[in-house]
Amino acid sequence: MRAEWHQGETQRSYGPGRLVAMLRDMLRRRLVYRRTLQELRSLSRRELEDKGIGPGMITRVAAEAAYGNDKAPARGRTRSSKD
Numbered sequence: 001m002r003a004e005w006h007q008g009e010t011q012r013s014y015g016p017g018r019l020v021a022m023l024r025d026m027l028r029r030r031l032v033y034r035r036t037l038q039e040l041r042s043l044s045r046r047e048l049e050d051k052g053i054g055p056g057m058i059t060r061v062a063a064e065a066a067y068g069n070d071k072a073p074a075r076g077r078t079r080s081s082k083d
Helices: 016-042 045-050 055-071
Strands: none
Touching: 016 055, 045 055
């Protein structure tokens, strides 16, 4: 029997293949985050400034590299375009 899905509904069960793919993606993104964070932390203040990155922006830049702009975890105060 074939299940029908209506627009707006989400499938609630995931097969093992889908779960493995999701886990791989999460681990890959986490690895990108950790490597980027390590790389940025190894740079001097001057090198960071040359790249337009302040010392307080390192975790946000690493998160954006790994998770994208929309998925990056929000931490601390974010600047508005008026600042």
